[in-house]
Amino acid sequence: MNSDSPDLQFGPISSAAEGPLYEQIASAVAREIAARRLSPGDMLPSVRKLAADLLVSVITIKRAYEELERAGLIYSRQGIGAFVAENAAAHAGADALAEVKLALGAAIVAARRARLTEAQMFQLLRAMLKEGDQA
Amino acid sequence: MNSDSPDLQFGPISSAAEGPLYEQIASAVAREIAARRLSPGDMLPSVRKLAADLLVSVITIKRAYEELERAGLIYSRQGIGAFVAENAAAHAGADALAEVKLALGAAIVAARRARLTEAQMFQLLRAMLKEGDQA
DNA sequence: ACTGTGTATATATCATACATACACAGTATG
DNA sequence: CATACTGTGTATGTATGATATATACACAGT
Numbered sequence A, B: 001m002n003s004d005s006p007d008l009q010f011g012p013i014s015s016a017a018e019g020p021l022y023e024q025i026a027s028a029v030a031r032e033i034a035a036r037r038l039s040p041g042d043m044l045p046s047v048r049k050l051a052a053d054l055l056v057s058v059i060t061i062k063r064a065y066e067e068l069e070r071a072g073l074i075y076s077r078q079g080i081g082a083f084v085a086e087n088a089a090a091h092a093g094a095d096a097l098a099e100v101k102l103a104l105g106a107a108i109v110a111a112r113r114a115r116l117t118e119a120q121m122f123q124l125l126r127a128m129l130k131e132g133d134q135a
Numbered sequence C: 001a002c003t004g005t006g007t008a009t010a011t012a013t014c015a016t017a018c019a020t021a022c023a024c025a026g027t028a029t030g
Numbered sequence D: 001c002a003t004a005c006t007g008t009g010t011a012t013g014t015a016t017g018a019t020a021t022a023t024a025c026a027c028a029g030t
Helices: A021-034 A047-054 A058-070 A088-113 A118-134 B021-034 B047-053 B058-070 B088-113 B118-134
Strands: A074-077 A081-084 B074-077 B081-084
Touching (some): A021 A058, A021 A088, A047 A058, A058 A074, A088 B088, A088 B118, A118 B088, A118 B118, B021 B058, B021 B088, B058 B074, B088 B118
Antiparallel strands (some): A074 A081, B074 B081
């Protein structure tokens, strides 16, 4: 699975959702890479195709790809296409871990503000994980 | 402590920080209320005074107060002032708890993406709480 | 040359924040 | 007791930056 396989389905993209479109798209692609559904060397959908699929402008895809390139997940070659980079999965993993830490940090701050004890916080997390397992 | 006590100090407000100014300010006031440092009936700083203190426009304070009013934390009377509402602390507590859940939800999603086990996630949270205790 | 690819430029729209002007409540004062 | 004054919240119009767009340009392979 090395050559062009530009078909991939990922979740809904909406300007109503949290954060800008290009970030949602970049996250979605990063998630595909982290999940090993895209391997190094694989060709990404062309900016035009993905733009058409997601009912979004070419520029927005371009910007998402720029973010991913800056993060070392992909590289782009004019006239050829965009491809998954070599250590992409590792980078994606690192990025994902950083996101976890960021979210947990925010949760801790909010928990302090809400006057939750650490035990209560663990209990809440445990409950939310249980809920998620059912769904 | 019922009448006007418009003096309160809260953390730094900066356009560099995450989120818009009016939201930072609203959060700061909500935190003061949740911490019972502002009681029901207490007068909030006037929009002009707070604007001057925070080196920010009157409109920005106005908008922050609107958010707080929408959340049921305060109420405003033209020509008189803005005051802490009756069940404000309860509302603030509920809001704070909702924030915790939101952040934890994001953390869970990110953790799944990063292929963390639940045990690893708990361990990470424990470590971050330990770090925070030192600081 | 032709068609597919990424890229750049100029434009539209919206959220954010601002300065300024307006409207209302309480109080002093002539 | 009327009226000006000072405090309060509120509304209007504007500037800026981020986001997303349509359109046009540049390169690669056939």
